Amino acid sequence: MPEPVRPAYHLYRWLWGSLDYLFPPDCGGCGRSGSLWCETCKAKVRKIVPPICDICGQPWDFPGLCFRCENKKPHFSMLRSWAYYAGPVREAIQRMKYKRDISLGFVFSKPLYDLLVRLNWQVDAVIPVPLGVARLQERGYNQAVLIAQPLALRIGKPCLSKGLIRVRETRSQVGLSYFQRLENVSAAFKGMEKFISGLQVLLIDDVATSSATLNACALALLKAGSSEVRCLTLARAS
Numbered sequence: 001m002p003e004p005v006r007p008a009y010h011l012y013r014w015l016w017g018s019l020d021y022l023f024p025p026d027c028g029g030c031g032r033s034g035s036l037w038c039e040t041c042k043a044k045v046r047k048i049v050p051p052i053c054d055i056c057g058q059p060w061d062f063p064g065l066c067f068r069c070e071n072k073k074p075h076f077s078m079l080r081s082w083a084y085y086a087g088p089v090r091e092a093i094q095r096m097k098y099k100r101d102i103s104l105g106f107v108f109s110k111p112l113y114d115l116l117v118r119l120n121w122q123v124d125a126v127i128p129v130p131l132g133v134a135r136l137q138e139r140g141y142n143q144a145v146l147i148a149q150p151l152a153l154r155i156g157k158p159c160l161s162k163g164l165i166r167v168r169e170t171r172s173q174v175g176l177s178y179f180q181r182l183e184n185v186s187a188a189f190k191g192m193e194k195f196i197s198g199l200q201v202l203l204i205d206d207v208a209t210s211s212a213t214l215n216a217c218a219l220a221l222l223k224a225g226s227s228e229v230r231c232l233t234l235a236r237a238s
Contacts, residue, residue: 025103027041027088028041028088028091028092028095028096028101028104028107029041029044029087029088029089029091029092030088030091036103036104036107037092037104037107041087041088041092044087044088045083045087045088045089046083046084046086046087046089047082047083047084048080048081048082048083048084048236050063051063053065053066053069054069054078055069055073055074055076055077055078055079056068056069056074056079056211057078057079057080057081057208057236058211058236059236059238074211074214074215074218075215075218075219075222075229076203076211076214076215076218076229076230076231077228077229077230078121078230078231079208079211079214079230079231079232079233080115080119080231080232080233081208081232081233081234081235081236082108082111082112082115082232082233082234082235083111083234083235083236084235084236084237084238085207085209085235085236085237085238086238089234089235090235092104092107092108093143093206093207093234093235096108096143096146096206097139097143097206098139100140100141102141102146104146105143105145105146105147105149105150106146106150108147108234109147109148109149109150109151109154111234112147112151112204112232112234113151113154113155115232116151116155116202116232121202121230122200123155123157123200123201123202123230124157124199124200124201125152125157125158125159125160125163125195125196125199125200125201125202126148126151126152126155126157126158126159126160126201126202126204127148127159127160127161127163127164127196127201127202127203127204127217127221128142128144128145128147128148128149128159128161128164128203128204128205129144129164129203129204129205129213129214129217130142130144130161130164130165130166130189131144131166132166132168132169132170133166133169134169135169142161143206144204144205144206145159145161147204147206147234148161148204151204157202160195160196162192162195163191163192163195163196163201163221164189164190164191164192164196164203164217164220164221165189165190165192166188166189166190167187167188167189167190168187168188170184170185170188171184173185173209173210173212173213178210178212181209181210181212181213182210182212182215182216184212185212185213185216186216187216188216189216189217189219189220190220190224191220191221191222191223191224191225191226192224193224193225196221196224196225196226197224197225197226198225198226198227199226199227200226200227200228200229200230201221201226201228201229201230202230202231202232203217203218203221203229203230203231203232204231204232204233205231205233205234206233206234206235207233207234207235207236207237208231208233208235208236208237209236209237211231214231214233217229218231
């Protein structure tokens with residue numbers, strides 16, 4: 001890491017570029033015509049920088065572990081996020097999730113790649129956090145897959161969407177307390193041993209808040225034989 005760019009990634013980028021040429025896009029952050037992610041919105045991104053918790057990446061007042069990780073370490077080895085869930089980043093994620101602006105997944109795979117290079121993590125496979133069947137049918141796609149697929153192509157690793165499945169429907173985490181979030185996603189996921197046994201997994205999601213979902217996913221992957229689980233999210237909610 002970094003590794004040579006694979007031809008499949010160049011093809012993926014060319015396809016999105018061709019669509020932008022045929023159908024001039026609007027900025028995901030502000031709606032201004034001309035680009036998917038304009039320079040003004042790029043300048044407004046609040047990137048997450050130290051001090052942060054060594055494990056969960058939560059912005060913290062001093063180096064070391066936050067009080068939650070100090071009390072009970074999560075099942076993932078490490079979680080890092082690119083930016084705060086605020087301003088144009090929040091607007092763009094909302095558009096990607098609820099307004100079918102699926103091209104933003106490719107746009108936001110790029111800063112996650114840059115973050116991954118800086119972290120110098122060694123991974124064997126990329127896995128997106130799965131949606132429930134009902135939500136997937138309603139939305140038509142999984143926003144985590146939109147980010148994970150081009151990222152996997154960029155680093156030359158498989159994107160194993162079938163490596164982790166959701167085995168029961170859960171309510172939205174929005175508005176729930178920390179402990180309600182933990183209970184809501186408890187035993188909601190299952191790792192598929194035939195796909196992920198022995199692999200160092202990079203788990204991808206759009207936003208981390210309490211990290212309860214990522215923690216439940218990591219536990220399921222470890223139970224199925226993954227050797228290690230590290231997590232990247234596009235944004236971090238305060």
